Amino acid sequence: MEAARVxxxxxxxxxxxxxxxxxxxxxxxxxxxKIGPIGLGIIIFFGxxxxxxPILMATVWDPAIYDPVTGYDWEVPMHPxxxxxxxxxxTDPWGRDxxxxxxxxxxxxxxxxxxxxxxxxxIGTLVxxxxxxxxxxxxxxxxxxxxxxxxxxxxxxxxxxxxxxxLNLYSLAVVIGIIGGFGGITIIxxxxxxxxxxxxxxxxxxxxxxxxxxxxxxxxxxxxxxLSFLYMMFNVTGAIFTEAVLSFFGLLNIQxxxxxxxxxxxxxxxxxxxxVTRYWWLFWPASLSITLLCSAFYLVGRGIDEIVNPRLRKx
Amino acid sequence: xxxxxVQNLTMHYTTKKGDVQAVDDVxxxxxxxxxxxxxxxxxxxxxxxxxxxxxxLPDNARILGGHIYFKGQDLVPLPEGEMRKVRWKGIxxxxxxxxxxxxxxxxxxxxxxEAILTHEQISEEAARERVVELFKLVGLDPERMNHYPxxxxxxxxxxxxxxxxxxxxxxxIIADEPTTALDVIVQDKILHEMDAIRKxxxxxxxxISHDIAVIAEVSDKIGVMYAGKLVExxxxxxxxxxxxxxxxxxxxxxxxxxxxEKRELQSLPGEPPDLLNPPSGCRFHPRCPYATPQCxxxxxxxxxxxxxxxxxxxxxxx
Amino acid sequence: MVTExxxxxxxxxxxxxxxxxxxxxxxxxxxxxxxxxxDISFTIKRxxxxxxxxxxxxxxxxxxxxxVxxxxxxxxxxxxxxxxxxxxxxxxxKRFRRNVQMIFQDPYESMNPRLTIYDTIAEPLAVQKxxxxxxxxxxxxxxxxxxxxxxxxxxxxxxxxxxSGGQRQRVAIARAMVLNPAFIVADEPTSMLDVSIRAGIxxxxxxxxxxxxxxxxxxxxxxxxxxxxxxxxxIMYLGKIVEMGETEEVLQNPLHPYTKALISAVxxxxxxxxxxxLEIKGMISRPIDPPPRCRFYDRCPIATxxxxxxxxxxxxxxxxxxxxxCYEV
Numbered sequence: 001m002e003a004a005r006v007x008x009x010x011x012x013x014x015x016x017x018x019x020x021x022x023x024x025x026x027x028x029x030x031x032x033x034k035i036g037p038i039g040l041g042i043i044i045f046f047g048x049x050x051x052x053x054p055i056l057m058a059t060v061w062d063p064a065i066y067d068p069v070t071g072y073d074w075e076v077p078m079h080p081x082x083x084x085x086x087x088x089x090x091t092d093p094w095g096r097d098x099x100x101x102x103x104x105x106x107x108x109x110x111x112x113x114x115x116x117x118x119x120x121x122x123i124g125t126l127v128x129x130x131x132x133x134x135x136x137x138x139x140x141x142x143x144x145x146x147x148x149x150x151x152x153x154x155x156x157x158x159x160x161x162x163x164x165x166x167l168n169l170y171s172l173a174v175v176i177g178i179i180g181g182f183g184g185i186t187i188i189x190x191x192x193x194x195x196x197x198x199x200x201x202x203x204x205x206x207x208x209x210x211x212x213x214x215x216x217x218x219x220x221x222x223x224x225x226x227l228s229f230l231y232m233m234f235n236v237t238g239a240i241f242t243e244a245v246l247s248f249f250g251l252l253n254i255q256x257x258x259x260x261x262x263x264x265x266x267x268x269x270x271x272x273x274x275x276v277t278r279y280w281w282l283f284w285p286a287s288l289s290i291t292l293l294c295s296a297f298y299l300v301g302r303g304i305d306e307i308v309n310p311r312l313r314k315x
Numbered sequence: 316x317x318x319x320x321v322q323n324l325t326m327h328y329t330t331k332k333g334d335v336q337a338v339d340d341v342x343x344x345x346x347x348x349x350x351x352x353x354x355x356x357x358x359x360x361x362x363x364x365x366x367x368x369x370x371x372l373p374d375n376a377r378i379l380g381g382h383i384y385f386k387g388q389d390l391v392p393l394p395e396g397e398m399r400k401v402r403w404k405g406i407x408x409x410x411x412x413x414x415x416x417x418x419x420x421x422x423x424x425x426x427x428x429e430a431i432l433t434h435e436q437i438s439e440e441a442a443r444e445r446v447v448e449l450f451k452l453v454g455l456d457p458e459r460m461n462h463y464p465x466x467x468x469x470x471x472x473x474x475x476x477x478x479x480x481x482x483x484x485x486x487x488i489i490a491d492e493p494t495t496a497l498d499v500i501v502q503d504k505i506l507h508e509m510d511a512i513r514k515x516x517x518x519x520x521x522x523i524s525h526d527i528a529v530i531a532e533v534s535d536k537i538g539v540m541y542a543g544k545l546v547e548x549x550x551x552x553x554x555x556x557x558x559x560x561x562x563x564x565x566x567x568x569x570x571x572x573x574x575x576e577k578r579e580l581q582s583l584p585g586e587p588p589d590l591l592n593p594p595s596g597c598r599f600h601p602r603c604p605y606a607t608p609q610c611x612x613x614x615x616x617x618x619x620x621x622x623x624x625x626x627x628x629x630x631x632x633x
Numbered sequence: 634m635v636t637e638x639x640x641x642x643x644x645x646x647x648x649x650x651x652x653x654x655x656x657x658x659x660x661x662x663x664x665x666x667x668x669x670x671x672d673i674s675f676t677i678k679r680x681x682x683x684x685x686x687x688x689x690x691x692x693x694x695x696x697x698x699x700x701v702x703x704x705x706x707x708x709x710x711x712x713x714x715x716x717x718x719x720x721x722x723x724x725x726x727k728r729f730r731r732n733v734q735m736i737f738q739d740p741y742e743s744m745n746p747r748l749t750i751y752d753t754i755a756e757p758l759a760v761q762k763x764x765x766x767x768x769x770x771x772x773x774x775x776x777x778x779x780x781x782x783x784x785x786x787x788x789x790x791x792x793x794x795x796x797s798g799g800q801r802q803r804v805a806i807a808r809a810m811v812l813n814p815a816f817i818v819a820d821e822p823t824s825m826l827d828v829s830i831r832a833g834i835x836x837x838x839x840x841x842x843x844x845x846x847x848x849x850x851x852x853x854x855x856x857x858x859x860x861x862x863x864x865x866x867x868i869m870y871l872g873k874i875v876e877m878g879e880t881e882e883v884l885q886n887p888l889h890p891y892t893k894a895l896i897s898a899v900x901x902x903x904x905x906x907x908x909x910x911l912e913i914k915g916m917i918s919r920p921i922d923p924p925p926r927c928r929f930y931d932r933c934p935i936a937t938x939x940x941x942x943x944x945x946x947x948x949x950x951x952x953x954x955x956x957x958x959c960y961e962v
Contacts, residue, residue, distance in 0.1 A: 008770045014790050018749065201753075202744040208757035209702050209730040218756075219745055293663070356827040421886065454943040468916060503898035503911055525828055528857070528900035551904040569832050570902045571861040573884060580861060582832035586797050 029307045034304015042296035046289070053103035062099070068101040068256045079268065083281055090281040093268045098261070103286055106239060109240055111294060112173050117235035119177025125228045127182065128189030129220045133212065134199050142186055149183035155245065160212050171256055172246070176239050185231055189224055196223045218222035226308040233301030237294040244290045261286035285287045317521050319345040319368075319487060324381035326367050332512035333402060335590045337363040338379070339543045342617060345487065345536075348517040350510070352534030352551070354527055354566070358587050360543040361523045362411065363490045368521075369408055378581045381512045386486070411492045413486050419436040423475050424450075424460025449478040454508055455487055470501035477509060484570040487519040494529065508535055532553060536623075539563045541586050541600040545617070549624040559620060559631035561603050565623075597629065605630050643848045644677040645817055649709035649719075651695050655921060668920040669695040671872035671928075674710070674948075677936040680846040684863030684880060686853055688895075688917055691869040693852045697818045700850060701735045702893070713816065715886070731761060734809040738821040740801035749778075752790045754808045761812065776807035780837060799830035808839060810845075818850045823858065835862055856899050857920075860884055865954075868892050871920040871928040874948060878955035881898060888957040890933050927960070933962050 030036045057063065065073045072095040073079075073087070079095040081087065090100035129137040154176070161175065162169065196202070198219065205215050246252050247259025250267070252261060263280035265271050276283060326338040338360045345351050366372060368383060370390060383390040385405060389396065410416065418426055424446055431442040431633040437483060447457045453474040464472060472495065480488050493509065510533050513520045521615040524530050530537060530551075537554045538560065539547045547560040558564045568581035585602045588594055594601050600610040613629040651670040670692045696830055698704040700711060702718065711719045718729050734757075737743035744753050754773045764772060770789070772846045777785035780803040793801055802822060809817050815895040819838065825832040839862070841847055853859050859866050863919055868891065869876040876889040879888040887893045894913040899909065920928065925944045930936050939960055940946075948956045 008767065011770075018790060047883055095809060199745075200737045200739055201745045203703055204701060204735070204737060204743055204805075205756060205760070207730065207733075207735045207761045208808075208812075209727045210756070211760075218748075222747055225743070356829060402764065470916070499856075500688065500894060500911065500913060501916075503900070506900075521819050526900070527828075528902040531904045532900045532901050553906055554707045555902065565829065567902065571857040572902055573857045573860055573896065573899045574901050574906060575903065577860065577881070580832035580835065582836065583829040585797065585825065586830075 001263035009271050010119065026307050030256050033227050033306040034301040035299045037304070038300025038304060039296040039301075043293055045302065046110070046293055047153045048298070049103050050110060053100065053107065056103075066097045066100045067105040068096055073097070075131060080279055080282055090264075092261070092264060092265075092282060093270065098281055098285060101256055101261055102258070102289060105261070105286075108169055108257055108288070109243070109255070109289075110169040111120055112169055113153050113236035113240040113297070115170075116176040116180070116239035119174065119230045120235045121228045121232040123178065123181025124185035124189050124231070125136075125221060125224055127186045128191075129224055131186065132190045132194040133216055133220060139169065142182070143190070146180055146184060146186045147178060154179060155242065158246055159249070159251060162246065166253045167246075167250070169257075172243060172252060172254075173239065176208075176242060180235060181239070185235070186229065188229060189301035192211055192224050192227045193220050196220050226304075230301055230304045230308050233297045237299040239300075240290065240297075258286040258290050316343040316386075317457045318347045318386065320382075320384040321364075321368070322382045322384070323437075324364065324367055324383065325379045325457045326363060326372070327377055327379055329375045330376070330591075330616055334590045336430060336516065336543050336593055337376075337590060340617070341540075341543075342381075342544065343536075343538050343548055345521065347486070347519060348514070350374040350513060350522065350535045350615045352522045352530035352532055352537045354524060354530045355539060356525055356587055358542070358590065359540040360579060360590075361540050362491055363543075364540075365408060365521070365523055368489060369402055369404075370395075371408075390419075390633065399434075403430070403483055403485060404483040406489065407480040407483065407488045408489040409480045409491060409493050410464055411475055412496060412500045413476045414496065415468060417472060417475065419464050420464045421422035422463055423460050423467065427475070427482055430479050435485050445482065446478070449481055452481065452512060453478045469497055470505060473497060473501075473505055474508075476504075481512070484516075485518065488513075489523065491523040492525070493522070494527070495524070502529075509533070515572075527566060528572075539566065542593055543590055544598055544627065545625075546628070553624055557566065558626075559633075560626050560628050561605055561630075561632060562599050566633060590615075595629075605632075638670075639668050641678055642676050642750060642825050642903070643679045643681075645708045645710075645712040646676070646700070647674050647712070649673050649696070649711065650707045651692075651699055652707045655957045658955075665922050666921055668872045670699065670706075671920065671923075673869075673874045674870075675867055675874065675877060677848045677850065678817070679848060680842060680865045681865065682842065682849040682851055684851045684853060684859040684866040685867060685869060686856055686859050686895075687869035688854060690870040690871070690919060692871050694820060696869070697735070697820050697850060697852050700816075700818050702730075703735075711803060712762075726780050726953060727761070731755075732814050733811060733816045733818065734814040736802075736805050736819040736822045739825055740798045740805060741793075741825075743805055746793055749790045749792060750796070750804055753793070753804060754811055755813045757808065763812075772811060777804075779809045779810065779841070781833075782806070784806070786961075791891065798826050799833065802826060802834050803837065806834070806841070807827050810841065812903065813845075814847065816848045817848070820852045821854065824853070824855065838862070856884065857894060868895065871917075871947060872922065873928050873958065874956075875929065875958045876956065877948065878953070880887075882953065882955050886955075888951060888955065888962045889929075889959050890935055890961075895935075895942060927958075937961060 046256050066073050071190060073091060076091060079091050080093050081091045083090040087099065089102065092098055092190055127142050130140045156174065192230050205219060243257065243260035247254060247265045250263055262283060269275065270279045270282050321344065322337055322342050325339045328335040328337055340565065341364060355361050367378060378391055381391065385401065386542055390401065409606065417423065427449065428439065428442045430437065431445060431555045435530055446460060450457045450460060450602060454473050455471060490509065497505065501594065505530065534551050536550050538545050541562050547554065547558065547563045553565060554563060555568055557569055565581050565583050571580055583602050589600055596612050596617050597610045599604040603610065609629050615629050617626050617627045620631065649670055650672055652666040653669055655667055666721065675683065684943040685696060687693050695704065699706050706719045709719060710717045712733055713729065721729055722818040726798065744946045747954050751773055754776055755769045758769045758772060773789065774785035777788055782788045782800060782803055823834050828832065838849065842849065848939050863880045864880060866883045867874045868889065870891050876883055876887065876892045881893065884896060887896055894911055897909040897911050905915065915951050926942065927940045927945050930940050943960065946958045946960050948958045951962060
């Protein structure tokens with residue numbers, strides 16, 4: 001049977017089109033969840049906030065006054081000063097613009113959260129998939145390791161670590177990422193990988209001659225990734241919050257972050273008694289930001305849950 | 316008066332994509348002590364009819380019309396409180412793959428006792444005694460009452476489910492694919508036992524299956540369903556030897572048989588239709604080798620061709 | 634380098650065994666074994682369909698998996714074109730896979746839901762590194778035409794959930810055919826399909842057999858289907874083949890008591906047909922460390938003391954290629 005020579009579209013074009021179509025379908029589902037878009041909205045808001053800093057610095061702001069760490073405004077008599085047209089969120093006890101601090105830190109917070117979460121999920125996916133696929137000693141080893149990691153409180157460990165070494169933004173993200181990566185998430189992702197491993201299409205791939213590597217990369221990991229992505233959202237929340245707590249205790253070698261802002265307010269005594277309400281701009285913007293951004297990622301995660309877990313969808 | 320008289324039953328599911336016309340204008344009757352087989356492929360509506368009879372409808376399902384006369388009383392307008400008195404005591408059901416829905420953390424005997432106590436006001440001792448009788452009836456050793464489901468084999472679990480369905484002495488049992496998950500030898504035993512029980516207790520039975528061989532064994536009358544509609548209804552021998560609806564004929568010839576002449580198998584082109592948007596006129600017309608323009612325009616009427624033999628077709632076979 | 638010899642007998646299985654350990658505990662040395670496949674032998678000619686029938690737990694699915702090396706045999710040999718594939722490893726194992734493929738039972742779970750139809754059918758080509766992208770697309774399109782999914786372009790880049798059960802099973806057949814195998818193991822390929830669709834799939838498989846001289850091992854629990862599809866039929870019970878021969882001969886003239894029981898249990902779609910009464914006791918069990926006597930002894934209606942004392946009877950030819958493993962025939 002001679003078939004007419006058909007012109008085939010280049011494969012990458014087809015895949016792109018299919019990917020776009022499935023992205024649109026998923027976007028619809030995400031929108032329907034209602035909480036997902038709210039979370040996304042908040043994230044976009046903070047994204048804009050992060051962009052605001054370099055723009056303002058390059059145009060309107062005088063670095064001498066507005067630098068979040070070293071700036072000082074001589075013109076204002078008393079610091080901390082309440083919000084004004086010149087200082088949208090007022091100044092802190094050292095005369096630095098609070099709004100500048102807030103927007104400057106936003107970028108760092110995003111970076112920290114996403115980077116740490118990415119490392120966690122990368123390790124978790126690999127370890128989970130390999131444990132599920134090979135089973136036996138490898139599986140037992142990683143699962144026991146996960147048990148151990150889950151046992152000791154991450155925060156306490158980080159406190160101790162901060163005493164032994166210098167933790168800045170990068171190293172903190174890496175540490176949180178790695179510890180998290182071998183913890184509970186491997187158990188969750190491994191169970192997902194297991195549910196894939198027993199499907200007949202894995203057998204079909206073996207019958208075709210697929211190697212272990214091929215099966216893990218082509219079948220197992222792609223079917224685990226949606227769940228990985230979901231848990232990444234929840235991990236961002238954890239990372240940002242961890243940093244905030246550690247900064248609050250002054251244990252990190254970071255110059256400016258939301259946690260540092262709250263810490264500064266605390267150690268200079270502006271969080272006690274009626275100072276909290278009188279000098280509200282020292283405390284509320286930073287802590288609200290932490291809460292909002294953490295919640296935002298959580299909400300996005302819940303929104304993604306609707307896509308990943310079709311059983312959750314309403315009829 | 317027939318034990319069960321279903322007239323023009325119509326039920327739809329509402330989904331986001333639209334109305335699924337699961338059951339459309341279905342009518343049949345069942346006498347005391349009779350066995351009716353409802354046969355058809357997946358999606359034809361046979362299970363939907365069953366849940367209508369028990370009014371165990373999910374939230375998005377609605378009976379849009381018709382009557383279900385059980386012992387003279389119409390079940391369709393019956394409020395839930397009254398309907399609860401009919402379920403299990405009047406009509407009970409063996410669900411598809413029911414043996415997997417035995418609660419694994421309770422003893423089997425306890426589960427049946429609980430079912431009885433939920434529907435009847437008798438003492439627990441009396442309920443237990445009844446379970447012992449039931450076990451004997453279905454061929455289970457009453458000692459096994461205190462065992463857990465995982466200690467039962469597949470056949471034994473199915474017998475326990477049958478016992479549960481019989482627990483409140485119903486007039487009718489609906490069995491939805493009662494033997495599909497069982498091996499053929501166990502299936503044979505269970506079918507014969509169910510048939511013997513039915514005859515002994517003079518109960519009505521409705522068997523639902525896609526397997527016409529099983530239906531042929533146990534049914535007195537057969538209703539063939541396609542795409543939510545009943546297309547032919549007659550006694551078993553007539554359906555097999557003298558089918559007049561093209562779908563019935565095709566279905567009969569799509570099954571290989573272990574005995575008799577070895578013959579060519581018939582396969583139907585196309586797929587069963589989407590019930591969100593069923594074909595116009597006769598729902599079978601896109602796949603029917605004898606379709607005419609009328610079949611596409613008008614839905615065929617449900618007619619009695621000869622006494623007891625009903626069909627809905629513009630061009631029934633000779 | 635193993636050389637293949639093209640003979641009339643394509644597959645020859647000799648004394649094949651597969652035992653699964655049932656361990657008692659972490660530190661207990663004593664282990665029990667499930668004799669899933671216990672010393673079976675059979676041959677399949679080129680272009681022949683051999684049916685393997687029996688109830689659940691009889692070992693037919695395990696046998697199928699052994700033949701495609703999804704499981705490794707505990708003992709015995711599997712000759713394909715003269716080469717013993719039971720012990721192949723590595724690259725040679727991969728090469729041999731071009732000759733033997735499998736069609737799975739579940740059309741819904743045997744395809745990765747995130748891969749397109751093209752990717753699914755092309756996977757064997759990709760894994761075996763055959764052809765470039767254009768050649769693969771053409772080959773896949775050719776396969777789609779072969780299994781009746783035309784026009785191929787409209788199926789190439791769809792996803793499994795967009796296809797019906799029957800269409801999916803056709804894709805599964807296309808995938809099994811894409812490497813041009815000589816032998817296909819079909820594990821109950823129609824049992825999860827609607828009745829009106831089954832005949833189409835079965836006909837397709839027989840058509841392919843005609844065109845390409847493919848041999849099938851057709852695994853099924855449905856004797857009626859086996860009658861339609863298979864040239865020869867083997868009946869398995871608890872890991873052993875108890876009867877084997879031409880399908881019509883085995884079904885119309887069964888000799889082994891288990892076969893007789895099995896046949897008399899099958900419902901016939903004819904309300905006027907009276908079946909023979911079922912003669913069998915007890916229930917099926919798992920073959921864990923079975924005693925050496927006849928496997929069917931516990932349930933056999935015609936068992937004698939000899940059946941209890943002597944080892945499991947060997948398969949003997951009772952005339953015309955009709956083999957039975959029974960002392961009382």
